[in-house]
Amino acid sequence: xxxxxxxxxxxxxxxxxxxxxxxxTDEALSASxxxxxxxxxxxxxxSIQSILRGLEEKGAIKVDAITKLGKSxxxxxxxxxxxxxxxxxxxxxxxxxxxxxxxxLMSSLLGNTHAEKEEVIDALHALLDEYxxx
Amino acid sequence: MELTIFTLIITVFxxxxxxxxxxxxxxxxxxxNCFSIYPLLFLLMLCILRVIFPFGFPFTIxxxxxKILSPIQHFLCTPFTIICGSDITVFxxxxxxxxxxxxxxxxxxxxxxxxxxxxVDILPAAKDKRLYHILGKANSGKLKTFDIKIHKYxxxxxxxxxxxxxxxxxxxxxxxxxxxxxFLHEISHFKFRHQMIKLIAECIRVCFWWNPIFRTLSxxxxxxxxxxxxxxxxxxxxxxxxxxxxxxxxRVIENRNRFSSPALYGCGLIExxxxxxxxxxxxxxxxxxxxxxxxxxxxxxxxxxxxxLLSYSFVVQPHSEPAPEFYNSGIVTLDDGNSYYFEVxxxxxxxxxxxxxxxxxxxx
Numbered sequence: 475x476x477x478x479x480x481x482x483x484x485x486x487x488x489x490x491x492x493x494x495x496x497x498x499t500d501e502a503l504s505a506s507x508x509x510x511x512x513x514x515x516x517x518x519x520x521s522i523q524s525i526l527r528g529l530e531e532k533g534a535i536k537v538d539a540i541t542k543l544g545k546s547x548x549x550x551x552x553x554x555x556x557x558x559x560x561x562x563x564x565x566x567x568x569x570x571x572x573x574x575x576x577x578x579l580m581s582s583l584l585g586n587t588h589a590e591k592e593e594v595i596d597a598l599h600a601l602l603d604e605y606x607x608x
Numbered sequence: 609m610e611l612t613i614f615t616l617i618i619t620v621f622x623x624x625x626x627x628x629x630x631x632x633x634x635x636x637x638x639x640x641n642c643f644s645i646y647p648l649l650f651l652l653m654l655c656i657l658r659v660i661f662p663f664g665f666p667f668t669i670x671x672x673x674x675k676i677l678s679p680i681q682h683f684l685c686t687p688f689t690i691i692c693g694s695d696i697t698v699f700x701x702x703x704x705x706x707x708x709x710x711x712x713x714x715x716x717x718x719x720x721x722x723x724x725x726x727x728v729d730i731l732p733a734a735k736d737k738r739l740y741h742i743l744g745k746a747n748s749g750k751l752k753t754f755d756i757k758i759h760k761y762x763x764x765x766x767x768x769x770x771x772x773x774x775x776x777x778x779x780x781x782x783x784x785x786x787x788x789x790x791f792l793h794e795i796s797h798f799k800f801r802h803q804m805i806k807l808i809a810e811c812i813r814v815c816f817w818w819n820p821i822f823r824t825l826s827x828x829x830x831x832x833x834x835x836x837x838x839x840x841x842x843x844x845x846x847x848x849x850x851x852x853x854x855x856x857x858x859r860v861i862e863n864r865n866r867f868s869s870p871a872l873y874g875c876g877l878i879e880x881x882x883x884x885x886x887x888x889x890x891x892x893x894x895x896x897x898x899x900x901x902x903x904x905x906x907x908x909x910x911x912x913x914x915x916x917l918l919s920y921s922f923v924v925q926p927h928s929e930p931a932p933e934f935y936n937s938g939i940v941t942l943d944d945g946n947s948y949y950f951e952v953x954x955x956x957x958x959x960x961x962x963x964x965x966x967x968x969x970x971x972x
Binding site for chain 1: 720723724727728730731732759760761851854855857858861862864882883886887890891894
């Protein structure tokens, strides 16, 4: 699965359960198969259709094939992004760029600035080199 | 045992002193080389206990200040307006801002930590058998089975979760020796419940968000926990492996990006970006600073504990007379010779005990 830059979206709890089923398998699944595989499902299986519709609109899943399921035809779904891609999307949204919090702000105001990464690395390399020489 | 604003103020005072002592002691390599990290851990534990129990005890001496604290109390507690039937004082405004600030920050941090854990739970566990083989070797005590999860945005190897521990690894290549050291470190965090200690320290920091000293306390706790884990690692590694372990720490720092982990997320391999603290860890690891033959003398432990008890010995508070309600409804038992009174109005008397302490007003 390619990691394309996609628009941010958030999965509702039921959508997440459906996606976990799709992430856990390599095969494309029908709506009923997805509903069956959701552990401890407390809601009716028929709700899965609206959940999948929501996922399709968000671009989280796609219809992989249309196949004969029993007497009628049904769609098989496949995820458009992996669990790793989804986690990346969430991390980037909430935790990237070292968003300042009130503590770091207060700390900076008080002059407690931390050393730059390069300075820290240089200092540690110098220590390791010295140790290896001895 | 009672909790008042004055016992709380004296707690902040003592904790500030303790933190300054801890901070200075921690920087002294000679102290660490001599006693290892136990005095530091003991002091930090007492410091946390002091904050959790900010009470006055029966043996606590009340020192009353009339000239300095009474005017301050008067300024803070005199109502300057009434809103919806309740008196508004400077003290109530300050207390309101304090509590509101703590609630907002704590809610934000807990929410952030919960969301982080939720995202981690979405990630599939690593499938690399080599990782689990090395983890098994490091976890020979079979305390608990750990999941391993890898992601490019994990800043440092870390362990999260108290009941369902997960080891997080950044998306980097590590040698077997490096992984062994890293796993030993994270297992040790879990084994000694460092996440709980860190959580308590973070909660204290949030509760006293306005005081930078408590930030230092939290940072010192995090650093001490890292050193404690390093000590456990060093007991199982040879010199060459220790060097590899230090190299892995350096590599993790090199690999760090601008991702920021939530403050309450767990315990990592690297908690700080402070070159002095990291250099200190390296010196301790490579210079045999964690050797087992270093003892924490009982005398020193008793001395530290005595200072801890001393911090409960007194509370300074403004001089005050009994509350007005007491004048109307208070019942005082008088024995022969333990009190005296004199007439002040046509209808009443002022009552004092034999030491001259004012007790109240008696009406005819």
